[in-house]
Structure formats: structure tokens, C-alpha cells
Amino acid sequence: MTVQEVIxxxxxxxxxxxxxxxxxxxxxxxCAATCTSCADAxxxxxxxxxxxxxxxxxxxxxxxxxxxxxxxTRQTAPDVGVxxxxxxACAVACGAxxxxxxxxxxxxxxxxxxxxxxxRCEQACNDLLxxxx
Amino acid sequence: MTVQEVIxxxxxxxxxxxxxxxxxxxxxxxCAATCTSCADAxxxxxxxxxxxxxxxxxxxxxxxxxxxxxxxTRQTAPDVGVxxxxxxACAVACGAxxxxxxxxxxxxxxxxxxxxxxxRCEQACNDLLxxxx
Amino acid sequence: MTVQEVIxxxxxxxxxxxxxxxxxxxxxxxCAATCTSCADAxxxxxxxxxxxxxxxxxxxxxxxxxxxxxxxTRQTAPDVGVxxxxxxACAVACGAxxxxxxxxxxxxxxxxxxxxxxxRCEQACNDLLxxxx
Amino acid sequence: MTVQEVIxxxxxxxxxxxxxxxxxxxxxxxCAATCTSCADAxxxxxxxxxxxxxxxxxxxxxxxxxxxxxxxTRQTAPDVGVxxxxxxACAVACGAxxxxxxxxxxxxxxxxxxxxxxxRCEQACNDLLxxxx
Numbered sequence: 001m002t003v004q005e006v007i008x009x010x011x012x013x014x015x016x017x018x019x020x021x022x023x024x025x026x027x028x029x030x031c032a033a034t035c036t037s038c039a040d041a042x043x044x045x046x047x048x049x050x051x052x053x054x055x056x057x058x059x060x061x062x063x064x065x066x067x068x069x070x071x072x073t074r075q076t077a078p079d080v081g082v083x084x085x086x087x088x089a090c091a092v093a094c095g096a097x098x099x100x101x102x103x104x105x106x107x108x109x110x111x112x113x114x115x116x117x118x119x120r121c122e123q124a125c126n127d128l129l130x131x132x133x
Numbered sequence: 134m135t136v137q138e139v140i141x142x143x144x145x146x147x148x149x150x151x152x153x154x155x156x157x158x159x160x161x162x163x164c165a166a167t168c169t170s171c172a173d174a175x176x177x178x179x180x181x182x183x184x185x186x187x188x189x190x191x192x193x194x195x196x197x198x199x200x201x202x203x204x205x206t207r208q209t210a211p212d213v214g215v216x217x218x219x220x221x222a223c224a225v226a227c228g229a230x231x232x233x234x235x236x237x238x239x240x241x242x243x244x245x246x247x248x249x250x251x252x253r254c255e256q257a258c259n260d261l262l263x264x265x266x
Numbered sequence: 267m268t269v270q271e272v273i274x275x276x277x278x279x280x281x282x283x284x285x286x287x288x289x290x291x292x293x294x295x296x297c298a299a300t301c302t303s304c305a306d307a308x309x310x311x312x313x314x315x316x317x318x319x320x321x322x323x324x325x326x327x328x329x330x331x332x333x334x335x336x337x338x339t340r341q342t343a344p345d346v347g348v349x350x351x352x353x354x355a356c357a358v359a360c361g362a363x364x365x366x367x368x369x370x371x372x373x374x375x376x377x378x379x380x381x382x383x384x385x386r387c388e389q390a391c392n393d394l395l396x397x398x399x
Numbered sequence: 400m401t402v403q404e405v406i407x408x409x410x411x412x413x414x415x416x417x418x419x420x421x422x423x424x425x426x427x428x429x430c431a432a433t434c435t436s437c438a439d440a441x442x443x444x445x446x447x448x449x450x451x452x453x454x455x456x457x458x459x460x461x462x463x464x465x466x467x468x469x470x471x472t473r474q475t476a477p478d479v480g481v482x483x484x485x486x487x488a489c490a491v492a493c494g495a496x497x498x499x500x501x502x503x504x505x506x507x508x509x510x511x512x513x514x515x516x517x518x519r520c521e522q523a524c525n526d527l528l529x530x531x532x
Contacts, residue, residue: 002429002516006436009508012443029432033402033424037409037472040325043318044411044475052309053210059306060204060215066465067200071193073436076443077186079229082193082222089215089222096212109408117401135383136299142375143303145310162299166269166291170276170339173458176451177278177342185442192439199332206303209310242275250268319476326470326481333466337459343452345495348459348488355481355488362478 001026003073010075017131021072024124028069028090031121035062035097038114045108054100054111061097064090065121072128084132087125094122134159136206143208150264154205157257161202161223164254168195168230171247178241187233187244194230197223198254205261217265220258227255267292269339276341283397287338290390294335294356297387301328301363304380311374320370320377323363330359331387338394350398353391360388400425402472409474416530420471423523427468427489430520434461434496437513444507453499453510460496463489464520471527483531486524493521 004022007013014021039058042051068090071083098118105112137155140146147154172191175184201223204216231251238245270288273279280287305324308317334356337349364384371378403421406412413420438457441450467489470482497517504511 001432002512003432003436005512006433006440006509009512010436010440010443011445025432029428030401033400033428033468033472034405036469037402037405040322040473040475041405041409043321044409046410048314048318052314055309056207056210056306057212057215059207060212060219063200063203064215064219067196069432070196070435073432074189074192074439076439077189079190079193082190082197082226082229085222085225086193086197089218092218093215096215110405113401113404113408134299135296135379136303138379139300139303139307139376142379143307143310144312158299162295163268166267166295166335166339167272169336170269170272173340173342173455174272174276176454177276179277181447181451185447188442189439202299203302206299207306209306243272246268246271246275322473322476323478323481325473326478326485329466329469330481330485333462336462340455340458343455345456345459348456348463348492348495351488351491352459352463355484358484359481362481 001029007073007075012076014075014078020128020131024087024128025069025072027121027124028065028072031094031117032062032065032069034114034117035059035065038101038110041108041110051104054104057097057100058114061093061118064093080132084129087129087132091122091125091129094118094125098122134162136162140206140208145209147208147211153261153264157220157261158202158205160254160257161198161205164227164250165195165198165202167247167250168192168198171234171243174241174243184237187237190230190233191247194226194251197226213265217262220262220265224255224258224262227251227258231255267295273339273341278342280341280344286394286397290353290394291335291338293387293390294331294338297360297383298328298331298335300380300383301325301331304367304376307374307376317370320366323366324380327359327363327384330356346398350395353395353398357388357391357395360384360391364388400428402428406472406474411475413474413477419527419530423486423527424468424471426520426523427464427471430493430516431461431464431468433513433516434458434464437500437509440507440509450503453503456496456499457513460492460517463492479531483528486528486531490521490524490528493517493524497521
């Protein structure tokens with residue numbers, strides 16, 4: 001993604017491990033869009049009544065990923081405590097949404113795809129937390 | 134705000150203490166807008182170079198408040214772990230931004246106003262965490 | 267709202283009619299939150315299958331109001347063409363969502379409340395467009 | 400991006416030209432993140448005072464792209480008027496931001512990269528408008 005090129009051209013690169021950071025930003029952006037899309041696909045299903053909890057968690061996860069993706073994208077004058085709490089909130093939202101989507105993965109391909117995106121983002125958050133100090 | 138009327142008309146009210154919940158939603162919405170506005174006012178100041186960290190934290194706080202406000206607004210099929218982590222991330226962002234804005238409060242009225250909005254939101258988050266179980 | 271105090275303390279006030287501007291910002295923020303809440307209330311209804319279009323338009327309207335509210339909040343170095351197009355998109359989204367919510371107003375109080383919020387925001391957008399030149 | 404897989408698995412595919420739609424969603428997501436990142440890189444530059452208008456337009460463009468990307472991602476029960484107005488607002492914001500970033504492209508690599516991302520998104524919006532009817 002182009003955002004990676006911009007971060008590489010940033011005048012004040014942070015000391016955070018760049019690979020872990022860029023991977024997490026990438027996954028946050030991907031997962032936010034995927035969850036927005038999965039919520040909408042669930043809404044279009046015949047059995048929408050059975051997907052209410054999935055839609056709810058899709059929205060929460062999209063919001064958490066979107067906010068965390070933006071916060072991590074910024075390199076200027078970061079506050080590690082703010083970063084850490086945002087990444088943790090994102091990992092929790094991805095975990096809950098990934099679990100719920102997995103329950104519908106057999107019947108709905110969009111839930112299967114979304115579940116994997118949530119897992120990857122949760123992992124990227126945990127990897128980043130491990131190196132952020 | 135109108136959002137409170139909608140929540141009161143919700144078919145599946147949550148068991149969370151409603152006063153603490155509505156107050157926190159209100160403060161998240163208010164603080165998100167205030168931080169977006171303070172970042173922009175800082176950007177318009179002659180001494181913008183001295184306000185870089187303030188602008189950064191304003192943006193982070195706006196993102197955290199915006200996401201948390203949306204997540205708390207939803208009453209259908211909530212996940213308490215997701216709520217809790219989002220509120221915690223919001224409180225941390227409000228605390229950091231409130232501290233930084235306070236450092237500029239004497240010279241910039243917008244930072245003074247924003248600092249107080251951050252404090253109120255941080256308090257509302259902590260109050261909600263105390264009752265959310 | 268506190269955001270109004272910050273805008274009044276801005277070092278570079280825009281030449282746009284301030285009353286029309288502040289009213290529109292207020293309505294955008296209110297309508298974004300109300301639509302997010304109405305979508306969630308619809309999702310919690312027994313007859314969610316009949317409210318699919320309402321939920322869809324609630325989400326679109328929340329997104330348009332959120333973006334337009336943020337854009338209008340900024341006073342530093344504005345581009346009138348960008349403002350105008352954002353306000354127009356917001357007015358269209360509010361109009362469509364207000365119409366759809368009105369269709370369900372008799373059966374769902376949250377749709378009735380949301381419909382009125384959409385109307386007020388649409389009006390505030392049109393009033394601002396009329397003075398923005 | 401994973402969002403494309405979810406849209407391809409959607410139970411109610413829209414009649415809009417899928418290639419033009421997916422390309423526009425992709426560009427909106429990419430440009431939103433790139434503009435958020437460029438605003439932050441500008442904020443970290445020594446000559447931030449000369450980049451104020453660029454930062455302002457980066458934020459506006461990020462907001463417009465983010466909202467439009469989300470709106471276009473939804474396939475269930477769309478309103479063509481809402482889509483059209485959102486895409487138009489996005490194209491205008493991308494045009495203004497692309498112009499401003501281009502003015503700084505020679506001195507700042509992040510502005511050069513961001514300018515190209517804005518151009519691609521503006522083009523994808525105009526291509527989608529041409530086929531959306």
C-alpha cells in the first residue's frame with residue numbers, strides 16, 4: 001500500500017520495529033474494510049436474524065481497527081501508552097469478531113474470509129505489542 | 134443530544150447503568166469533535182512548531198473517542214470485553230491529550246477548553262468502567 | 267457543544283457566516299450519532315428483515331455526516347469547492363435516510379426521532395450552501 | 400485486499416460495473432491512509448509552517464475518501480443518488496489535495512507519493528461516475 005511509502009519518507013521515523021509496525025497498519029486497514037463489508041453482506045442474507053451478533057461485532061471491530069490504524073500511522077511525537085492501549089483494544093475486538101465470524105464460516109464465505117482477516121490483525125497487534133516495549 | 138432519545142427507544146436495552154453509559158457516549162462525541170477542532174486551531178497558530186505534540190495527541194484522542202463513542206452507542210448483542218478495552222483505550226488517550234493541552238492552556242484558549250473536555254471524557258470513561266463489571 | 271467554544275477561539279476565523287456554520291456542524295455531529303444508533307436499534311428489532319434498507323441508509327448517512335462534520339469543523343486554509351461538495355453529499359444522504367426512516371416512523375420511535383434529525387441536518391446543509399458563495 | 404473477496408461473496412451483488420467499483424474502493428482506502436500519513440509527515444517537517452494548507456487538505460481528503468470507501472463497500476440496498484454525491488465529493492477533495500501536494504513534491508517525497516495517490520483516486524472516482532448511470 002502507498003501508506004508504507006509515505007511512512008518510509010517520514011522526516012521523524014519512530015524507533016518502533018518498522019516491519020511489525022507496517023504489518024500491523026496494513027492489517028488494521030484491511031480488517032476495517034473487511035468487517036465493514038462483512039456486516040453489509042450479513043445484512044443482505046436471508047437469515048439476517050441469525051447474524052445480528054456477527055453484524056454488531058463487525059461494526060465494533062471496524063471501528064477499533066480504523067482508529068488503531070490511523071493512530072499507528074502517525075510517526076510524529078507518539079505516546080507509547082496511547083499506542084499500547086489502542087493496539088490492545090484492537091486485538092480484543094479482532095478476537096471477538098474473529099470468533100463470531102468463524103461460527104458462520106461454513107455457511108457464509110464472507111464470514112470465513114472475514115474471520116481470517118480478524119485473526120491476522122489480532123496476530124499483528126500482538127506481535128507489535130511484544131516489540132513496543 | 135438526539136442519540137440519547139434513540140437509545141431510550143431501543144428494543145433491547147443493555148443492562149449497563151444507563152446514566153453512566155449515556156454520559157460517556159455524550160463525552161466521547163463531544164471530545165472527538167473538540168479534539169478535531171483544537172488540532173485545527175493549533176495548526177492555524179503562529180507558533181505551530183511548538184504545538185506539534187499537541188496536534189498529534191489531539192488526532193489520536195479524536196480517533197479513540199470517535200471509535201469508542203460509536204461502540205458504546207450500540208446496544209444490540211454487546212461483548213463486554215470489547216467495550217471494556219475500548220473504554221480503557223479512550224481514557225488513556227484522553228489523559229495524554231488532556232495533559233498536553235493543559236501545558237498550552239495559558240497561551241491558547243482552545244487548548245484550555247479542549248483540556249477540560251478531555252478530563253470530562255476521561256472521568257466518564259472511568260465512571261463507566263467502574264459499573265460495567 | 268464544546269466544539270463551538272474552540273471554533274470561537276480559533277486564531278484564523280473563516281469568513282463563512284458563523285451561525286450557519288456552527289449550526290451545520292452541530293447537526294452533522296448529532297445526525298451521525300443518531301444514525302449509528304438507529305441502525306443498531308433497527309438491528310435489534312424482531313422485523314429486522316424489513317429494515318434492511320433503513321440500516322443501509324443509516325450507515326451511509328452516518329458516514330457522510332461524520333466526514334462533513336469534521337471537514338466543516340476545520341477553519342484553517344479551507345477550500346470552498348471541497349466544502350461545497352461535502353455539504354452537498356451530506357444533504358443528499360440525509361434526504362435519502364430521512365425519507366426511509368419516515369416510512370418506519372409509525373412503528374419504530376427510533377426511526378421517527380432519526381428521521382427528524384436527518385431533516386434538520388439536511389436543512390442546515392442547505393442553509394449553509396446558500397451562504398457559502 | 401481482502402475486502403474484494405468479501406464483496407465477491409456478497410449475496411446481493413449490485414448491478415454497478417464490478418471492476419470500476421472495486422478499483423474505486425481500493426483507491427479510496429489507499430488514499431485515505433496515505434493522506435493521514437502525509438499530514439503527519441508534514442507535521443514532522445522543519446518547515447511545517449509552509450505546509451499548513453497541505454495538512455488541512457490531507458485531512459479533508461482522508462475524511463472524504465474514508466466515508467466514500469465505506470459507502471461504496473456496501474452492496475445491500477444502495478441509493479444511487481447517495482453514491483453519486485459521495486463519489487463527486489471524494490473526487491473534488493482528491494483533486495484539491497493532489498494539486499496542493501504536487502506543489503511540495505519536489506521538496507518532500509511523502510507529498511509526491513501522496514499526490515499520485517490522490518490522482519489515482521480522483522481518476523477512479525470519475526471512472527465510476529461514468530458507468531454508474
